[in-house]
Amino acid sequence: xxxLDVTVQDVIRSLEEPxxxxxxxxxxxxxxxxxxxxxxxxxxxxxxxxxxxRAAELEANLFITHEGLFYSHHEGAHEMLKSDPxxxxxxxxxxxxxxxxxxxxxxxxRYTPDExxxxxxxxxxxxxYAIRHLSSASIIHLPSGQTVRQITEHLKAKLxxxxxxxxxxxxxxxxxxxITVGYRGGGPHLIPMYENEQLQLIIAGExxxxxxxxxxxxxxxxxGSKSLILTGHAASEEPGMRRAADRIxxxxxxxxxxxxxxxPIFQVV
Amino acid sequence: xxxLDVTVQDVIRSLEEPxxxxxxxxxxxxxxxxxxxxxxxxxxxxxxxxxxxRAAELEANLFITHEGLFYSHHEGAHEMLKSDPxxxxxxxxxxxxxxxxxxxxxxxxRYTPDExxxxxxxxxxxxxYAIRHLSSASIIHLPSGQTVRQITEHLKAKLxxxxxxxxxxxxxxxxxxxITVGYRGGGPHLIPMYENEQLQLIIAGExxxxxxxxxxxxxxxxxGSKSLILTGHAASEEPGMRRAADRIxxxxxxxxxxxxxxxPIFQVV
Numbered sequence: 048x049x050x051l052d053v054t055v056q057d058v059i060r061s062l063e064e065p066x067x068x069x070x071x072x073x074x075x076x077x078x079x080x081x082x083x084x085x086x087x088x089x090x091x092x093x094x095x096x097x098x099x100x101r102a103a104e105l106e107a108n109l110f111i112t113h114e115g116l117f118y119s120h121h122e123g124a125h126e127m128l129k130s131d132p133x134x135x136x137x138x139x140x141x142x143x144x145x146x147x148x149x150x151x152x153x154x155x156x157r158y159t160p161d162e163x164x165x166x167x168x169x170x171x172x173x174x175x176y177a178i179r180h181l182s183s184a185s186i187i188h189l190p191s192g193q194t195v196r197q198i199t200e201h202l203k204a205k206l207x208x209x210x211x212x213x214x215x216x217x218x219x220x221x222x223x224x225x226i227t228v229g230y231r232g233g234g235p236h237l238i239p240m241y242e243n244e245q246l247q248l249i250i251a252g253e254x255x256x257x258x259x260x261x262x263x264x265x266x267x268x269x270x271g272s273k274s275l276i277l278t279g280h281a282a283s284e285e286p287g288m289r290r291a292a293d294r295i296x297x298x299x300x301x302x303x304x305x306x307x308x309x310x311p312i313f314q315v316v
Numbered sequence: 317x318x319x320l321d322v323t324v325q326d327v328i329r330s331l332e333e334p335x336x337x338x339x340x341x342x343x344x345x346x347x348x349x350x351x352x353x354x355x356x357x358x359x360x361x362x363x364x365x366x367x368x369x370r371a372a373e374l375e376a377n378l379f380i381t382h383e384g385l386f387y388s389h390h391e392g393a394h395e396m397l398k399s400d401p402x403x404x405x406x407x408x409x410x411x412x413x414x415x416x417x418x419x420x421x422x423x424x425x426r427y428t429p430d431e432x433x434x435x436x437x438x439x440x441x442x443x444x445y446a447i448r449h450l451s452s453a454s455i456i457h458l459p460s461g462q463t464v465r466q467i468t469e470h471l472k473a474k475l476x477x478x479x480x481x482x483x484x485x486x487x488x489x490x491x492x493x494x495i496t497v498g499y500r501g502g503g504p505h506l507i508p509m510y511e512n513e514q515l516q517l518i519i520a521g522e523x524x525x526x527x528x529x530x531x532x533x534x535x536x537x538x539x540g541s542k543s544l545i546l547t548g549h550a551a552s553e554e555p556g557m558r559r560a561a562d563r564i565x566x567x568x569x570x571x572x573x574x575x576x577x578x579x580p581i582f583q584v585v
């Protein structure tokens with residue numbers, strides 16, 4: 048089979064186009080070349096050492112990652128790592144296997160609706176209950192209410208998670224739910240949303256423990272009906288990247304496209 | 317028993333004195349009056365609604381908290397909460413019970429050594445193994461190495477935790493360990509520390525999931541010997557506030573001093 052001359056830049060253009068031009072973004076080719084011909088594409092939430100290695104084994108030369116390569120949202124932090132053996136080994140792997148790594152973070156979050164959030168909503172079968180997509184969260188209306196416990200079990204089954212972290216009342220019945228992904232679990236974002244959107248429950252990735260969780264703790268002490276489920280950062284965003292991989296596969300039917308899942312990062316002991 | 321005219325300001329002066337004058341700090345009287353006579357003191361990691369209520373029941377009128385009252389490190393975020401029913405109920409409780417709330421965060425972290433870190437180290441019995449106190453972490457040398465699993469079980473037993481989150485190799489033997497508390501688990505702080513201090517393990521409170529944990533994931537994939545235990549933010553800092561309460565009790569023997577623990581914030585389901 049002949050790969051029809053698709054370049055890295057062709058793929059990037061198709062990925063960025065739905066969001067328009069972003070003035071400020073972390074998305075870019077972190078290493079590699081935009082004019083390279085694409086032999087195969089690997090897509091993942093995180094460009095871990097293992098995921099990069101797997102991509103190379105699959106003969107993919109374009110790696111599309113949501114999170115950064117070097118343990119930081121912004122690139123400035125890389126400098127301090129230059130002498131670190133883990134950093135050096137990862138750089139050496141990328142160079143030896145001629146991988147081009149493109150970060151695809153801000154663009155999918157700026158799709159309408161946010162593709163990363165939409166991926167999560169679809170993965171848990173809530174897309175038909177979405178009543179509104181805000182820029183950083185979606186509002187779900189469950190026609191028949193469910194308890195926090197039922198929703199927790201549903202999430203764990205659909206996302207194949209060994210655990211989630213919950214604060215609030217497990218027996219509370221919810222029909223208005225907010226869904227937000229990644230590091231959007233912070234107080235300034237979520238606390239007003241409970242009241243503004245009349246939510247009983249928000250499902251988020253992660254956020255500082257002393258912000259939204261402490262608010263829910265106080266709300267619970269006052270007999271209120273507010274709960275929070277934290278799935279973990281990767282669990283909340285991996286389905287969106289899987290969705291992106293499916294879309295790329297349709298757009299470039301002649302290029303092999305591999306989605307590479309990452310294992311859960313924590314053991315809960 | 318007559319309480320010997322101790323004012324709020326007397327207590328604050330004694331708390332701040334060991335750190336000297338801080339140019340910029342979040343520590344201050346969040347509500348109440350510095351000239352008030354102290355009837356009793358409550359000390360806690362977090363001024364939750366329940367903890368404030370308990371303090372009032374104990375007839376304490378000075379509440380010393382490590383974290384903020386309103387779900388934010390900085391006070392600016394309070395404005396958006398003005399119409400929130402949880403905020404309003406908490407404010408009403410503080411006013412009705414005439415509580416003075418003082419935030420004691422930056423000062424204890426600037427003691428030499430950091431009192432919040434020292435509290436954790438003492439609580440887990442590692443104070444005799446501390447070989448160096450940095451400004452934001454302490455270095456422990458265990459004379460006979462222990463596995464990550466043994467250290468995890470030790471921590472859980474000493475801090476009475478139902479769980480911690482671990483990344484790395486549970487069977488790895490560690491003798492050089494970094495200990496850091498609160499939100500100091502981020503990459504720029506911890507990643508260089510592994511190499512600079514030749515640590516096999518760091519015990520931290522919390523931090524962004526895509527930073528240090530992803531670094532440990534890659535280090536593990538490369539066969540490296542690095543692990544991370546996240547105890548949770550409150551679990552890492554509550555012992556330090558308990559230590560502060562003990563010290564205040566010694567300094568003001570005629571004032572009743574109550575340490576109010578907070579329950580674990582998350583259920584892991």
